[in-house]
Amino acid sequence: MYQSKTVNKSTTLKISGDLKEIKDLYPAIFIIDEQVYRYHSHFIDQLVANRPVYILEASEKNKTLQELHKIMDFFICHQVNRSYWIIAIGGGITSDISGFAASIYKRGCRLCFIPTTFLGMIDAALGGKTGINFNNLKNMIGSFYPAEIVLIRKEFxxxxxACELINGWAEWIKIALIVGPELFNSISTEKIPVINEQIILSAAKAKLKICSDDPYDQGIRRLLNLGHTFAHLLETLSDNEIRHGEAVLFGIRCAAYLSSELGYLQQSELDRIISSLSEIHLLSKELDLISLLTAGNPAEILLQDKKIISDDNKLNLVLIKAIGNVFIAPGFTPEFIIDRLANFADKLSR
Ligand SMILES: NC(=O)c1ccc[n+]([C@@H]2O[C@H](COP(=O)([O-])OP(=O)(O)OC[C@H]3O[C@@H](n4cnc5c(N)ncnc54)[C@H](O)[C@@H]3O)[C@@H](O)[C@H]2O)c1
Known part of the structure; x- marks a missing residue:
């Protein structure tokens, strides 16, 4: 068991914990990913023990106000009050919308997550960010509302x-790069790493620690954006044809390359990072970065990323000095970044 405090609430992280504790959370109402329920109904039915269940079709198009409205109707219909536990079983879509529902319904109910994706276990269920999409913009509406209990069972x-696992691996590598060589090296020797409890717990604890040090995303937590600026750019330029995890892994490579170009990262460290990434980084589509960069309007896309813009309209980037030494570098123009990315793409294509 591991405890961490974020946004004035303690999160207790349990791995393979006693299921009786979940059965004992009363009163409670469940929000469950439809796919997960289909695959794991026997196990889930034991947990639910005849309490009300809202089945969610977990897709980005349902992470919306309309779905939230239906969840609120369901709560009202079952006379949910503030003493209720909202127990969400599913990946990041399920925890994001359920967490948001729990944070606003009657100004806040109790919240428990049982994440079922690798990404959910090490990232989405931890740290208190909840949210829904709005007008096709991702996570536009949300709150900071950590779950009191996060129960991880790797059996899910x-x-x-496999294509969903890569999303988790991308975030795992990112967290390991921030935390340091001990964590990072723990996977670099294996061809296809097996996800065991140690792998999950190490990254989950690190994410919780970063979030409890900076619950409202104003300092160190921003390091978790490592690789994501480039990932968002690639996703937008490719019209989301590149999967998120693959885009993040590619984005981390771009950040490492740029860090080396700017003289922050030694060649030997760059080589270590790139070779570890290539163990997992199998792009499903051949990426023609040069044509993506020249066909779209990358400067405009970069400038829309409010998270990375400073007051002087320049961009802050998360760069790498060494494994375990990641920092925020200010003052980049979009033109400079695109020029360097084109250079990187050129090297890749040779
Ligand atoms: N709040 C945060 O801090 C945070 C962090 C990262 C990502 N997110 C959000 O998380 C979402 C992505 O979440 P995700 O990658 O965890 O997955 P997901 O919730 O998007 O689910 C992906 C797919 O896997 C299915 N699925 C889930 N668990 C399964 C299981 N055990 N077996 C079979 N199928 C299963 C789902 O039905 C869905 O089809 C995005 O909306 C993103 O914005 C939030």
Whole structure:
């Protein structure tokens, strides 16, 4: 068991914990990913024990106000009050919308997450960010509302498609790069790393620690954006044809390359990072970065990323000095970044 405090609330992280504790959370109402329920109904039915269940079709198009409205109707219909536990079982879509519902319904109910994706276990269920999409913009509406209990059972991963695992690995590598060589090196020797409890717990604890040091995303937590500026750019330029995890892994490579170009990262460290990434980084589509950069309007896309813009309209980037030494570098123009990315793409294509 591991405890961490974020936004005035303690999160207790349990791995393979006693299920009786979940059965004992009363009164409670469940929000469950439809796919997860289909695959794991036997186990889930034991947990639910005849309490009300809202089945969610977990897709980005349902992470919306309309779905939230239905969840609120369901709560009202079951006379949920503030003493209720909202127990969400699913990946990041399920925890984001359920967490948001729990934070606003009657100004806040109790909240428990049982994440079922690798990404959920090490990232989305931890740290208190909740949210829904609005007008096709991701996570536009949300709150900071950490779950009091996060229960991890790696058995859920047995049914998770391989393409979903890569999303978790991308965030795992990012967290390991921030935390340091001990964590980072723990996977670099294996071809396809097996996800065990140690792998999950190490990254989950690190994420919780970063979030409890900076609950409202104003300082150190911004390091968690490592690779994401480039990832968002690639996702937008490719019309989301590149999957998020792949885009993040590619984005981390871009950040490492740029860090080396600017003289922050030694060649030997760059080589270590790139070779570890290539163990997992299998792009499903051949990425023609040069044509993406020249066909779209990358400068405009970069300038829309409010998270990374400073007062002088320049961009802050998360760069790498060494494994375990990641920092925010201010003052980049979009033109400079695009020029360097084109240079990187050129090297890749040779
Ligand atoms: N709040 C945060 O801090 C945070 C952090 C990262 C990502 N997110 C959000 O998380 C979402 C992505 O979440 P995700 O990658 O965890 O997955 P997800 O919730 O998007 O689910 C992906 C797919 O896997 C299915 N699935 C889930 N668990 C399964 C299982 N055990 N077996 C079989 N199928 C399963 C789902 O039904 C869905 O089809 C995005 O909306 C993103 O914005 C939030």
């Amino acid at each position: 991963l047995t049914t998770l498609p």
